[in-house]
Amino acid sequence: MTGSAGDGLLVVADSRIHRLPAQVKIVALFVFVLAVVSTPAGVFWAFALYGALLVWCVVLAKLPPLVVMRRLAVETPFVVFALVLPFVATGPRVEVLGVSLSQSGVLGSWNVLAKGTLGVVAAIVLSATTGPRALLAGLERLRLPSTLVAILSFMVRYLSVVSDDLQRMRIARESRGYRGGRAGHLKAIAGGVGALFVRSFERGERVHLAMQSRGYTGRMPLLSESGAARVQWVEGLAISLAAVVIAVTARVVGL
Structure with missing residues (x-):
């Protein structure tokens, strides 16, 4: 079950990761991504271990696999770039099924795919277990x-x-006969975008005046007064610290 529109990308579930404070998960994500990025591309076993850690994290968070797979579509541009890289990179060539590929391009493609996918999945876990507020x-x-x-x-x-607002403007255009698809309609679309910008700017001015009339001094009230307990930090950083150990070992031992 996914969250409502106000919950953003949150997937509603009762898991240990959902219950962790947001600041713990943010630091855990940063440490994990830093460990993954610092790992040499040729140490393949390290990336297999990173993947296993993320799968375990997804299981702990009780996230539906289909939701994770759908949200992975955000990295499609990087996948396309990685697939093209072996063909356009320079350096020594290697024959694969009769196709000449760059050795450095193949390794670079693996580097982009592996690190990009691991980072995106880790970000998906954070966004799916933490509401915007x-x-x-x-x-x-x-x-x-x-x-x-x-x-x-x-x-x-x-x-x-x-x-x-954008949806209502689209309905208003279509109710007046607009169907889209022709270059001549770009003027109507540009006018709609301009009107939306002006309307949003004016709304921002009204909201600011309303806040000032209610005592706004330039600083918003604190969203949360509670911090994270030490046990929550230990629990939340366990997977990320394991990733750091893997990264250090990969640097020392190598292949």
């Missing part, structure tokens, strides 16, 4: 600048509002 509260607990947290919170809040 909890994520902002976690960033706040990690001492992200308050102005940036406020900008992100407004973006999360008003993204759906702007999307609804």
Whole structure:
């Protein structure tokens, strides 16, 4: 079961990862990605272990495999780039099924695919187990600048509002005979985008005035007063610390 529109990408479930504070999961994601990126591309066993850790994490989070697979589509541009790389890269060539490929390109393609996929899956786990408000509260607990947290919170809040405006404008165009698909209609689309920008800007001005009239001084109230216990840090960073051990071992032992 996926979350509602207000929950963003959250997948509603009762798991140990869902119950971890957001700041713990953010740090865990950063450490895990750093370990993966620092691993030499040729140490294949290390990436197999990273994959096993992520599969275990997905199981712990009780995430449906189909949801994870659908969200992996976000890395499609990187997959296309990785598939083209062996054909366009320079250096020594190797024959594979009668096709000449660059050795450095093949290794580079593997590097992009492996590290990109592992990073995207780790980000999917974070987004699927943490609601937008909890994520902002976690960033706040990690001492992200308050102005940036406020900008992100407004973006999360008003993204759906702007999307609804865009949907209503589309319905209004179609009710007046617009069908799209012709270059001559680009003018109508450009006008709609401009009107949406002006409307959003004016809404922002009204919201700012309303906040000031209610005592806004430039700093938003804290989203969360509670921190994470030591046991939650240990539990949340366990997989990431295991990834660090794998990365260090890969650097020392190599192939």
